[in-house]
Amino acid sequence: MVPAVLLGRCPRCGSGPLFSGLLTVRDTCPECGLDLRAHDAGDGPAMAGIFIVGALAVIAALVVDAKYQPPLWLHAVLWPVIVLPLALLVMRLAKALLVALQYRHRLRISA
Numbered sequence: 001m002v003p004a005v006l007l008g009r010c011p012r013c014g015s016g017p018l019f020s021g022l023l024t025v026r027d028t029c030p031e032c033g034l035d036l037r038a039h040d041a042g043d044g045p046a047m048a049g050i051f052i053v054g055a056l057a058v059i060a061a062l063v064v065d066a067k068y069q070p071p072l073w074l075h076a077v078l079w080p081v082i083v084l085p086l087a088l089l090v091m092r093l094a095k096a097l098l099v100a101l102q103y104r105h106r107l108r109i110s111a
């Protein structure tokens with residue numbers, strides 16, 4: 001399950017791509033046909049992004065500010081460049097993990 005999550009693969013076959021875009025989960029796995037619409041991560045990935053990346057960014061900003069005292073404009077330029085890609089990465093991993101856990105524990109969302 002861990003390699004499938006890290007690589008963004010289907011939780012059943014481990015070879016089909018889970019995402020059709022950056023954060024969009026496919027409707028079905030192109031390799032094994034697993035219906036991925038029944039697995040909804042909801043707001044979990046966003047919460048992971050907020051809590052994990054937000055905490056790390058605040059700590060890093062405080063450390064950098066205390067150690068180097070850069071001007072505020074440098075903070076304004078530096079942190080979005082680091083935080084935005086990191087937040088997308090964390091949200092993608094969290095979404096793959098939540099879909100894999102829902103598949104593993106047979107939790108299906110019926111709409």
Ligand SMILES: [Zn+2]
Nearest residue numbers: 010013029032
């Ligand atoms: Zn599959």
